[in-house]
Amino acid sequence: MEHQLSPAVLTELRRPRPYPAVSVLAPTHRAEPDNAQDPVRLRNLLAEARKKLESDPAVTRERRIDVVEQLEQALAEVDPIDVRDGLVIFAAPGEHQVWALSRTVPERVVLSDTFLTRNLVAARAAESPFWVMTLSADRIRLWSGGGERVAESAMAGFPMTRSLGDPDPERQQRAGDLPGTFRDEQMRHFVREADTALAGVLRSSPRPLYVVGDRPALALFEEVGTVAKDAVHVPHGGLGHAGAEAVWQAVGPLVTAEDVRRAEGVLQALEDARGRREYAAGVDEVWQNATEGRVRLLAVEENYRVTVRDDGPHLVPADSGDLDAREDIVDEIVEQCLDTGAEVRFVPDGALAEAEGIAAVLRY
Numbered sequence: 001m002e003h004q005l006s007p008a009v010l011t012e013l014r015r016p017r018p019y020p021a022v023s024v025l026a027p028t029h030r031a032e033p034d035n036a037q038d039p040v041r042l043r044n045l046l047a048e049a050r051k052k053l054e055s056d057p058a059v060t061r062e063r064r065i066d067v068v069e070q071l072e073q074a075l076a077e078v079d080p081i082d083v084r085d086g087l088v089i090f091a092a093p094g095e096h097q098v099w100a101l102s103r104t105v106p107e108r109v110v111l112s113d114t115f116l117t118r119n120l121v122a123a124r125a126a127e128s129p130f131w132v133m134t135l136s137a138d139r140i141r142l143w144s145g146g147g148e149r150v151a152e153s154a155m156a157g158f159p160m161t162r163s164l165g166d167p168d169p170e171r172q173q174r175a176g177d178l179p180g181t182f183r184d185e186q187m188r189h190f191v192r193e194a195d196t197a198l199a200g201v202l203r204s205s206p207r208p209l210y211v212v213g214d215r216p217a218l219a220l221f222e223e224v225g226t227v228a229k230d231a232v233h234v235p236h237g238g239l240g241h242a243g244a245e246a247v248w249q250a251v252g253p254l255v256t257a258e259d260v261r262r263a264e265g266v267l268q269a270l271e272d273a274r275g276r277r278e279y280a281a282g283v284d285e286v287w288q289n290a291t292e293g294r295v296r297l298l299a300v301e302e303n304y305r306v307t308v309r310d311d312g313p314h315l316v317p318a319d320s321g322d323l324d325a326r327e328d329i330v331d332e333i334v335e336q337c338l339d340t341g342a343e344v345r346f347v348p349d350g351a352l353a354e355a356e357g358i359a360a361v362l363r364y
Contacts, residue, residue, distance in 0.1 A: 004144050004153065005099075005124045006205045013120070016113050017092040020059055022049050022067055023116035024089040025108040028100075035083060041107070042078070042087065046071050049091075049109045056111065063093050070096035084147075086123065090115045102127055102147035104305070106320075106327035122331035125344045126302065128259060132251055133198060133231075135213030135221060136240025137187070138164045140194040142201065143247055145210075145255065150248050156197040162190055188224055191217075195225035202227060208258065210251045212236050232258070266299050266345045270352075273297075273361040280362055281355035283308060283329060284315040289362055290333050293340040297361035298333065301349045304357035305330055330358065 026042050029035040049071060053064045070091035077098050078087065086105035090097045092115075103123035110116050127146030131153075134141045142158035143150040152159070202209065209230065211221055214237030222228040236250040273279040278296075280289045283306055289295050307327045309318040318325045326332070334344055337360075352359050 005120055008204060010117060010121065013090070013097075013115050013117050017115070018063070019113045020053065020056065020063070020067060020111040021090070021092040021113055021115050022053070022071065023108070023110040023112070024049055024071070024091075025105040025110075025116070025119060026087045026089075027104045027107060028083050028085060028087050030083055030085070038083070042075070045107065045109055046075060046089075049111075052109060052111055059111075066093045067091050070094070074098050086119065088116075088119060105331075108327075118331045118335040119328060121338060122328075122334040125334055125338065126300075126346045128262075128346070130208040130210060130255060131198075131201065132210045132212060132247060133194070134239045134242075134247060135191070135194075135211065135217040136237070137217075138162055139240040140190070141240070142198070143244070145248070145251070148248070148252065150244050150251070152244065156201050158194075158197065160190070160194050160197070162186070188220065191220050192224050195221070195227060199227050208232070210234055210254065212239055212247070212250050214238075262345060263347045263351065266297070266347055267351060269297055269361055270299060270355075270359050278362040278364070279359065281352075281359045283333070283356070283358055286358050286360050287315055287329065287333055288313075289360060290336045290340070290342075294362045294364060295337045295340065295342045295360045296363045298337040298342050298344045299352060299355075299359050299361075300330060300334065300344070300346050301352050301357045302346045303349050304352075306357070333358070 024045050026038070026045055028038045050068055053059050053067060071089065074089045074091055074096040079100070082100050084100045084102045086101035086103055088099040088101060088105065099120055101119065101123035103119070103126050105119045129144065129146035132143035132145055132150055134143065138161060140158070140160045142153045142155065144153045209227065209232065211218065211228070211231045212234040213221070215235050218233045218235060222233070232254060234251055234254060239247055239250060270279065280286050286295070286298070290298070306329060307318050307320050307325050308315040308329050309322060309324045309326060315329065320327055337344055
């Protein structure tokens with residue numbers, strides 16, 4: 001299943017497709033007993049997609065067969081181990097993708113000439129994604145993090161490796177047998193090469209960066225690197241060949257502390273904006289400002305969701321399933337704000353009680 005929604009990937013997902021481009025959204029559950037019915041609900045949604053394809057006169061028989069095959073292949077790729085809070089399947093002639101999200105989605109089947117991406121965008125923003133680079137004498141690795149997990153990323157030439165001759169260089173590092181490893185010219189070149197690749201990653205997908213390694217490695221990275229000044233340094237050796245759980249244990253407490261600090265900063269920014277009359281609160285007011293491109297900073301409670309419908313110029317509460325109901329209006333607002341260059345931050349539930357779960361700092 002897919003995990004990394006970079007700007008380039010999002011651009012590719014948003015491009016027009018030959019009709020029909022099918023988007024299937026399914027809420028999923030991580031734990032029993034709710035997750036027992038997830039496979040049944042998903043198959044029912046795929047059956048609904050097939051019915052829509054069969055009843056649509058604009059879909060030729062050849063394309064219908066193609067897209068149904070893509071949906072079946074996507075279903076086979078759903079990983080029962082990587083179950084989170086939502087699942088999105090995209091299928092079009094000749095292609096399909098499966099995305100597991102750490103944010104719930106409304107149950108939906110949509111046929112269009114583009115994929116429905118707003119739920120992916122909102123889920124990525126809610127995860128507060130970050131990068132981790134682990135430094136060791138013979139191996140430099142890049143990890144993509146978010147939602148209390150990390151996964152190794154094979155991009156931009158990572159992982160980078162070099163031979164030291166000894167089969168267990170990390171044992172030697174722990175024992176102090178390689179005092180000059182991080183001072184020789186080959187190692188300096190190794191770290192510079194990783195820094196150059198990492199700078200390219202940050203340009204294409206800007207995120208907070210955590211660099212993990214023992215102190216000599218971190219000192220060398222700071223000396224020869226160009227991105228070190230903006231990174232959080234984590235003194236922790238022995239991760240050159242470690243798994244994802246060990247890497248998360250090393251950076252998790254710092255990531256959590258940084259999330260708390262940022263949430264406090266967001267609340268203060270909202271309070272300051274209120275005094276300057278550059279403040280909006282509530283889903284209707286925030287939506288109106290978002291569509292006008294006026295939002296500079298959007299704050300949303302982590303699990304805030306609301307169903308609305310259009311009532312003239314305003315949004316009003318609605319029940320799920322109502323005619324013209326918009327069940328993912330919050331995700332629409334998040335995507336709209338990101339598209340207009342706004343910063344989006346998710347804060348703990350209850351932090352925006354006075355604003356009914358969503359608020360914004362305005363540009364003017």
